[in-house]
Amino acid sequence: xxxxxxxxNPMPAQEPxxxxxxxxxxxxxxxxxTAINEAERCLNCNNMPCVTGCPVNIHIPEFISxxxxxxxxxxxxxxxxxxxxxxxxxRVCPQETQCECKCVRGIKGEPVGIGRLxxxxxxxxxxxxxxxxxxIVCNEHKVAVVGSGPSGLTCAGDLAKxxxxxxxxxxxxxxxxxxxxxxxxxxxxxxxxxKEVETLKALGVEIETNVIIGKTLTVDExxxxxxxxxxxxxxxxxxxxxxxxxxxxxxxxxANEFLTRSNLMKAYLDEPETPIMKGGNVAVVGGGNVAMDxxxxxxxLGAEHVYIVYRRSxxxxxxxxxxxxxxxxxxxxxxxxNNPVEILGYNNPDDPRDPKNGFVxxxxxxxxxxxxxxxxxxxxxxxxxxxxxxxxxxxxxxxxGTSPNPLIKNTTDGLEVNSRGGIIISEDGLTSRQGVxxxxxxxxxxxxxxxxxxAGKTAxxxxxxxxxxxEKV
Amino acid sequence: MYRIVSxxxxxxxxxxxxxxxxxxxxxxxxxxxIILRVDENGERIPLTxxxxxxxxxxxxxxxxxxxxxxxxxxxxxxxxxxxxxxGPLGVATHTDGIRKVCIVGGGVGCAIxxxxxxxxxxxxAEVTSIIGFRNKDLLILEDEFKACSDRLTVMTDDGSYAxxxxxxxxxxxYLEAGEKFDMIITIGxxxxxxxxxxxxxxxxxxxxxxxxxxxxxxxxxxxxCRLTLNKDGKKVTKxxxxxxxxxNGYEVDFDEAMSRGRMYAEYERHAYDKACNLLxxxx
Numbered sequence: 001x002x003x004x005x006x007x008x009n010p011m012p013a014q015e016p017x018x019x020x021x022x023x024x025x026x027x028x029x030x031x032x033x034t035a036i037n038e039a040e041r042c043l044n045c046n047n048m049p050c051v052t053g054c055p056v057n058i059h060i061p062e063f064i065s066x067x068x069x070x071x072x073x074x075x076x077x078x079x080x081x082x083x084x085x086x087x088x089x090x091r092v093c094p095q096e097t098q099c100e101c102k103c104v105r106g107i108k109g110e111p112v113g114i115g116r117l118x119x120x121x122x123x124x125x126x127x128x129x130x131x132x133x134x135x136i137v138c139n140e141h142k143v144a145v146v147g148s149g150p151s152g153l154t155c156a157g158d159l160a161k162x163x164x165x166x167x168x169x170x171x172x173x174x175x176x177x178x179x180x181x182x183x184x185x186x187x188x189x190x191x192x193x194x195k196e197v198e199t200l201k202a203l204g205v206e207i208e209t210n211v212i213i214g215k216t217l218t219v220d221e222x223x224x225x226x227x228x229x230x231x232x233x234x235x236x237x238x239x240x241x242x243x244x245x246x247x248x249x250x251x252x253x254x255a256n257e258f259l260t261r262s263n264l265m266k267a268y269l270d271e272p273e274t275p276i277m278k279g280g281n282v283a284v285v286g287g288g289n290v291a292m293d294x295x296x297x298x299x300x301l302g303a304e305h306v307y308i309v310y311r312r313s314x315x316x317x318x319x320x321x322x323x324x325x326x327x328x329x330x331x332x333x334x335x336x337x338n339n340p341v342e343i344l345g346y347n348n349p350d351d352p353r354d355p356k357n358g359f360v361x362x363x364x365x366x367x368x369x370x371x372x373x374x375x376x377x378x379x380x381x382x383x384x385x386x387x388x389x390x391x392x393x394x395x396x397x398x399x400x401g402t403s404p405n406p407l408i409k410n411t412t413d414g415l416e417v418n419s420r421g422g423i424i425i426s427e428d429g430l431t432s433r434q435g436v437x438x439x440x441x442x443x444x445x446x447x448x449x450x451x452x453x454x455a456g457k458t459a460x461x462x463x464x465x466x467x468x469x470x471e472k473v
Numbered sequence: 474m475y476r477i478v479s480x481x482x483x484x485x486x487x488x489x490x491x492x493x494x495x496x497x498x499x500x501x502x503x504x505x506x507i508i509l510r511v512d513e514n515g516e517r518i519p520l521t522x523x524x525x526x527x528x529x530x531x532x533x534x535x536x537x538x539x540x541x542x543x544x545x546x547x548x549x550x551x552x553x554x555x556x557x558x559x560g561p562l563g564v565a566t567h568t569d570g571i572r573k574v575c576i577v578g579g580g581v582g583c584a585i586x587x588x589x590x591x592x593x594x595x596x597x598a599e600v601t602s603i604i605g606f607r608n609k610d611l612l613i614l615e616d617e618f619k620a621c622s623d624r625l626t627v628m629t630d631d632g633s634y635a636x637x638x639x640x641x642x643x644x645x646x647y648l649e650a651g652e653k654f655d656m657i658i659t660i661g662x663x664x665x666x667x668x669x670x671x672x673x674x675x676x677x678x679x680x681x682x683x684x685x686x687x688x689x690x691x692x693x694x695x696x697x698c699r700l701t702l703n704k705d706g707k708k709v710t711k712x713x714x715x716x717x718x719x720x721n722g723y724e725v726d727f728d729e730a731m732s733r734g735r736m737y738a739e740y741e742r743h744a745y746d747k748a749c750n751l752l753x754x755x756x
Contacts, residue, residue: 171692173510173517173557181694210559212692216496239696241710248701248710248729250736257695265689266514271747273516273541274689275740355739358732405693406715 003040006109011116016329020299023185023268026326027091030113032070035120039067041105042112049102050114055454056089056154058082060099060114067117076125079118084157084200085150085453087126087192088179090119093450094320126195136203139163141467144227146213146408149177150449151233151440153200154456155463160203162464167227168205171212174264177235178441178449181264182256182290184297190263214407219415219436228470229463232423232431232438233456236446237405241398242285246343251277251360255286255294255399262297276301280394283307283363285340287317290446291399292324295332298397306332307391311339311368311381335391338365339383343396362390401446412436420445429459430466437463474554475509478531483613486538487581488547489523494558495530503588504566504683504719507532508691510557511545518542519688521585521660521718522561532558535584535613540741541748562691563718566681568596571655575601575647576622577640577669579661580611585683586660587614587621594621601654602626603643605665609634640665641672648676656681659722663731670722680722684713686734700733701726 012028013019019026030038042064050060059078066075079086095101095115103111141164145152148170156166174180176193201207211217213234222230239254241247253261258276261267265274282298284291287310299306308327310317313336317324328334344362348354367387370379404421416424416432422445423438425431431438439455441447476493483489497507506521524533538547549555566589574593578586583604593600602622606612607630618625626643627635636643644657659669660683673680686698693715700717702709702724711717 171559172690173559181690210557211496212559212562215560215562215692216500236694238693238712238715241696241699243710248699248726248733250733254696257689257697260689260695265516273514273744275737275744355735358729358735407693 002043003037005041008041008110008113008116009034009038011113016326016331019186020330023300025189026186029123030116030120032072032124035067035072035117036070038113038117039064042068043104045104049104050099050112053099053102055098055450056082056457058099058118063121064112064114064117067121072121072124073129075121076129079121082457083453084154085196086118087122088150088188088196089450089453090115090117090122091188091192092183092448094448096321098450126192136161137163138165138204141165142167142227143229143231143463143467144169144222144225145231145233146219147171147177147233147235147440147442148175148197148207149233149235149440149452150179151452151456151459152177152231153197154453155231155233155437155439155460156205157200157203158457158460159463160200160205162460164464164467166205168207169211169213169217170207170209171234172264173209175207175209177233181260182293183449184259184263184293185268186296186300187293212407214411219408219412219433223435228467229435229437231429231456231459231463232408232436232442233440233452234405234408234442236402236441237421238403239398240401240403242340242400244340244342246345246360247398249343249345249360250358251394252343252396252398253277255284255290255397256402258294258397259290259297262301268297268301277395278302279304281305281307281392282395282397283309283340283391283393284397284399285309286399286401287312287319288399288401288446289319289323289448291397292319292327292332294397294399296327296330298395299330299332303395307393308332308334309338309340309363309365309391310334310336313337313370335365337368337370339368339381340365340396341388344390360394360396362392363396364388364390402441404442404445408442427458428462429455430462435466474556475558476554477549477551478529480549480551483535484611487535487584487611487613488538489533489535489584490546491524491526491531491533492555492558493530494532494560497558497560498525498527498530498532501525501532501561502565503592504585505561505563506685506691506718507534507558507560508562508688509534509546509555509559511542511549512556515545515556516542517557517689517691519562519685519691519714521683521685522588523584524588532560535581537581539745541744544745544748559691562714564716566592566658566683566719568592568598571598573599573601573653573655575603575644575652575654575657577644577657577659577661578602578604579640579659579665580606581613582661582665582683583614583618586658587617589658589660590618591621599623601647601652603628603640605629605640605661606634607631639668641668644669645672648673648678654678657722659683663727663734666722667727670725670727674723681719682722682725684718684720684725684730686713686730687736688714690714700730
């Protein structure tokens with residue numbers, strides 16, 4: 001008999017008051033008993049609606065059945081057929097809008113905790129099993145992947161499993177892309193990312209760090225080097241700023257910079273080599289997952305008070321519900337329907353050597369209200385007259401998205417991009433250049449890890465078909 | 474890992490290294506920069522290239538010991554390796570159509586000015602160089618500049634070597650005497666570049682300045698290197714790593730750039746003192 005409890009087994013987590021001051025992982029993961037109990041909630045539906053909700057089509061009921069039986073390694077093998085990064089996805093995927101929102105159990109009660117089970121299985125595998133031995137037969141075809149973020153790693157993993165010799169080029173000094181520079185340790189421990197990268201290396205994927213495609217090598221040179229196809233997963237690019245006065249004051253960061261300093265450069269450690277502003281009051285502008293990450297990072301770095309300043313209401317806030325709840329529990333102060341109009345700073349022209357000169361002292365905001373819906377049904381935002389006020393902050397972190405990086409576009413003839421700079425692709429990931437595929441944020445602008453993985457997967461399939469069809473000719 | 478092929482002290486605080494990085498050497502052009510990390514967990518710092526030897530696969534860097542990272546870098550010896558060396562980054566110095574150029578370098582900025590001067594010399598342009606230092610002990614690269622310049626003026630602030638005064642004095646003399654430069658290229662401390670721009674302004678000569686703000690990734694991802702340009706009365710935000718490091722000197726907001734450059738001054742001083750103590754203990 002299935003477990004007919006209406007609720008998911010809760011995820012054990014660190015106490016909010018404790019975790020607000022450390023960088024250890026917030027969610028602690030299921031035990032074997034809890035995992036089996038949760039797996040028993042799955043009805044093993046014939047039509048598998050959950051699978052259609054997954055961008056990489058993990059065989060969800062199959063792996064859950066194995067969990068029910070306590071066959072955790074078998075469960076891992078099923079997930080691993082379609083996902084190259086299970087321990088990552090189990091942590092950062094928005095399951096509530098993907099697999100879980102299609103779950104039949106969600107009609108009355110909560111859906112099966114698919115994400116929690118995926119994480120459990122991946123962690124169980126990493127804790128109990130050594131490297132997977134691979135029986136891959138190399139097909140001698142070479143493919144280059146640009147960027148080692150979620151789309152690039154997925155594309156590389158899928159192609160390697162098919163026998164391709166894949167080289168991944170990474171501009172930074174560590175592989176993982178946004179998984180290492182963007183998502184904080186307390187949400188996705190870097191050791192887990194490193195482990196997933198090691199798994200790919202065991203499949204024969206080579207990773208070359210410190211190579212900036214578009215600078216160190218161009219896409220055309222990759223073809224000259226014997227690669228038959230190139231996948232571009234170069235990720236998000238230049239951070240957007242608001243264009244309001246005061247954004248150059250010291251203490252104003254883009255979320256990319258703030259998170260990179262803390263995550264990739266490990267500024268959260270005691271006595272780090274790379275500095276970061278800690279303490280005081282912090283305002284994070286924006287309402288996405290990145291904004292939540294920045295706010296919770298600032299809190300853990302020792303901020304006294306952290307605000308999320310978002311111009312719309314909670315209903316429109318784009319971050320995952322779970323992230324918002326975690327942030328609220330930890331004491332992040334949400335200032336909704338507030339729009340920044342100016343960042344204020346200290347200026348003392350009489351004493352240019354005054355060390356306080358040029359630092360942020362506050363942020364002026366105006367209150368907003370939601371007006372009539374526009375043609376697309378989105379309610380217009382209207383500033384409330386004479387409602388300006390000043391938030392007393394020392395640091396402002398701007399988290400309002402990014403624009404694609406221009407380095408590859410500028411050095412690749414014939415690569416077409418849209419008006420926002422995103423690379424234009426067909427349904428299967430092909431760009432305007434033969435043999436050049438793309439996916440992830442470089443195409444869509446800032447989006448989720450799993451959608452980037454889905455794009456990497458789609459492109460890997462298309463690259464395989466392209467190279468195999470060439471061979472037949 | 475990237476091997477240090479040669480190391481040479483140019484003066485008490487300035488060191489030159491050649492690093493084996495064939496992919497970077499094959500592509501680098503004067504005016505571009507690299508990002509390096511000395512060791513695992515080290516900071517990423519940008520350094521503009523001071524020379525390129527594509528044949529032997531080496532890139533020359535010249536750096537002043539100003540903080541912990543440069544101190545650690547200086548403690549490495551020939552034959553040892555550094556953790557990371559990525560590039561070339563940024564846009565190379567524009568040379569098209571420039572037949573008569575004035576290169577104005579200050580302090581360790583002369584190390585970056587040198588390959589630019591050499592490139593113009595190689596292209597057959599007429600090169601006038603003005604290089605300035607605080608005093609005789611800090612003088613670097615005089616012979617190298619002599620070899621690639623049609624005219625060279627050396628200045629020291631205290632007069633302990635060559636002419637006394639700052640670099641704007643001979644620049645103004647040239648301009649007042651009616652010299653028509655197609656371009657003035659200045660590389661050095663921000664305050665010096667600001668004064669070079671001010672000196673050139675009345676003569677309506679274009680000035681290119683080389684900016685070196687705080688950076689992390691160097692590839693256009695973090696936005697930390699942003700600076701403000703005043704373009705026709707409008708403020709425009711640019712990123713030194715992808716849009717620069719060269720900019721039109723008349724447009725750059727130098728006061729803002731100077732302020733932003735001091736963001737971590739307190740922190741850096743503390744880290745530097747600590748690094749010095751550690752190195753002393755090590756000895």
